[in-house]
Amino acid sequence: MRVWSVAVVAVLSLASCPAAQADSPPFVLQQPFVLGGGEQADLLGGGLTVRFAEVLEDSRCPAHVECFWTGQARITIVAQPVGLAPSRVEFNTNPAPRMTVTSARAGDYEITLQALDPYPQSPQQPIPFGDYRATLVVVRA
DSSP: OHHHHHHHHHHHHHHHSGGGOTTSOEEOTTSOEEEETTOEEEETTSSEEEEEEEEEEEOOOOTTSOOSSOOOEEEEEEEEETTSOOEEEEEEOOOSTTTOBOEEEETTEEEEEEEEESOOOOTTSOOOGGGOEEEEEEEEO
């Protein structure tokens, strides 16, 4: 019985340890990484935390619909360099001239949105926030 109690305490301790949680995987500069809606990641070695905060709009034309324009998706990423206040940056996939925003700065870092998945399939099937995947790349600016 005592061994069982020690094992339960050990598992609970590991589960509450930030380093043991899977919601904050590390990423590497200049390498693409994927964040799901609501997820965050830390720069390997420290210095920056990036979180996929929200989908502001997803009016992209669904794959099985004929549309008069392609639509756009707008998302917010919160980036926090060490020692600085968090920065909310908005990305926009609108393909119109001067409307697309795929790069933003946060402190000494530049964040680029490479892709936003999944692509809408039907207007009757909205995508839950947690199902979104933003492919990002971070470089030193």
